[in-house]
Amino acid sequence: MPPIVRFSREAVLNAAYQLVRREGPAALNARAVAKELGGSTQPIFRLFSGMEELKQAVIELTLQTWKTSLSQRLQESAFPYLTIGMSFLLFARDEPELFKLLFMRDRVSDGSCTDYNVNWGIPLIEDTVKVDVKTARMLYDRNWFYCYGLAVSIATKYIPCMSECHMRQLLVESLQGVAMQLNVKLPTFDQCSVVI
16 A cells, blocks of 8 residues: 555645744755654655755745735735835845845856846836936946845844835835936935825
8 A cells, every 4th residue: 555645736835834933044944844843854855856856846946936925015005016025125124034035045056147126127227217228238237236236134133123114215215316327317206105
């Protein structure tokens, strides 16, 4: 008689996700996932080809979770481009270990380097600010590097807890400064009251 399957692929993935969420990417190993499941390591290697496949599944689940949250925010947004940055900062603050998994790893070496932020950001700037693609790219590049540095500082607790209003204010001031340098007129919005 074949053994009874106690754990599904989804259960193993969820256990690995919760482990990384709580303890960080470095904690992801077979024994820790088995302990999270309350079982042995056998289901992991029966349902996944190895820990690398499980790690990739956790990365994909994390990315999908973040994109779903971002899509919901974009539906209510007055300035969609800043919504991407704000979602990024809130993710760094609220889910620092998952943020590290997605955005603080060598994505070039593991072959997963993509332009998903660029693909969203530049068209949103073009539409909102009404500029050509070259100017949108310059606005994006200069502001995104600032946003990324701020998010890493938040996720690593280099910067103490920051309010949502303060985050918005920093993003808006950064974009306004870059726009001024490039002689681009931005839409008018209040830094703390508008949904971005």
